[in-house]
Amino acid sequence: MNDILTATAPPVAPAFTGICKEAVNENIAKGLPVNTQDYAIIIGLNHYLNLKPLNGPIPDACKLRDWLVSADGGNLLPNHCLLIPSVDNCVTPDQTHIDLALSKLFNLAKNGQPRRLYFYFSGHGFGANWEANGMCLPIWSEELYNAALSSEAYLDLLVESDIFEEIYFFMDCCRDRRINSKPLPPMLGTPGQPGGKSMALVLYASEYENPAWEGLAIGNGTMSAHGYFSRALLEALNGAAVNSHGDITIESFISCVKEKTENYAQQKNQNQSVRYDIRNNNKSLQYVLYKTNRIPGTDVSIRFNTAAHIKLDGPLLTAIREDDVKAGDTWQLRLEKGFYQISEMASKRHEFITIDGTTKTVTYDF
Structure with a gap:
């Protein structure tokens, strides 16, 4: 690989292979x-x-x-x-x-x-x-x-x-x-x-x-x-x-x-x-x-396993979405970096979602 510098003078290093894949643009x-x-x-x-x-x-x-x-x-x-x-x-x-x-x-x-x-x-x-x-x-x-x-x-x-x-x-x-x-x-x-x-x-x-x-x-x-x-x-x-x-x-x-x-x-x-x-x-x-020419945020897919009344709160504790869902339903959202809370309102069950802005698409089961 022409972008890797290897030893060519004593003491000679073993050939450098297999550690990184070849760099390709x-x-x-x-x-x-x-x-x-x-x-x-x-x-x-x-x-x-x-x-x-x-x-x-x-x-x-x-x-x-x-x-x-x-x-x-x-x-x-x-x-x-x-x-x-x-x-x-x-x-x-x-x-x-x-x-x-x-x-x-x-x-x-x-x-x-x-x-x-x-x-x-x-x-x-x-x-x-x-x-x-x-x-x-x-x-x-x-x-x-x-x-x-x-x-x-x-x-x-x-x-x-x-x-x-x-x-x-x-x-x-x-x-x-x-x-x-x-x-x-x-x-x-x-x-x-x-x-x-x-x-x-x-x-x-x-x-x-x-x-x-x-x-x-x-x-x-x-x-x-x-x-x-x-x-x-x-x-x-x-x-x-x-x-x-x-x-x-x-x-x-x-x-x-x-x-x-x-x-x-x-x-x-x-x-x-x-x-x-x-x-x-x-x-x-x-x-x-x-x-980057990209809109800040992460594409998030939340898939629901059971029917329930669900609420999603954002980092400022404001409701982003609240709705009844059936088993198998999916919410498709684009969220900015931050911490989010998703709640099942009847049972008061809560889970937190962390969006760091790195991953392009994230899928959650709830």
Whole structure:
């Protein structure tokens, strides 16, 4: 797969196959317009030689790559989106692999009309200081204490290169403090006078000195592990962050990711609060990241098993619909994000329906 970077120098990593499906942008085969201005580097590290293995980073990285390349998502060219996964019992990817991938994207972008770069890291990490996170490489250990990429230094490189107008820097890793740590700056540089005009939105999965968590979730009928932050990030991009105008703005995106991450942690009796920073904020918080052209809301089908008098109340406790139903009847509704209560009036039986704005169609039995 040409969008996956594999090790080609000693120590050689095993060939990377079978973890993610091949990235396909349906618009290419159809001859429809494709986004040629945006680029992404996506790093997902499950495997570490001296740390507990993780379960969520590679699946989350694959899902983000799929969304970015999908015609219904970022609509990127597949070769503009580089995926760098870890491999079991291997010291790669190391900093060389990651910096070479960035260099490849830089050279591609310089020959085009670049607009946006996505940088995503999921794996083990630590807080070096308030601004700098260490993004741990597979070889990290207590002896190789600094075998981690510096988020601050890599962000500086991306901003000062002035190649991209917009940079979106996402980190799904812990930020527990490690004293006297010195994460690695990039080997890449910016010869000449550094720039600094690029707008950068940075999302940390947690606050400084706090962990980031992963857990099991059901999706498409299967149970899989995801980072709470990455799960929230993907759901936001898939429509949960759409505002009343059908757009995903910087503000609605941040708000959605923060709310969902915190909710997923609370469901497991854990605490996790997303932190964000905006550098060179020449964009309004109402700047549109994606125009979805969709009306906010979820198509809901409620199927009734018995005859009854039913009432559906909305998030503001106002009645949306009240009627007599027969067994087998169905209500077809379009509901905005929020909590709803459906009641059988005679028996006073109540159930709650949660609409998060992500799923296009939801079916309930009552």
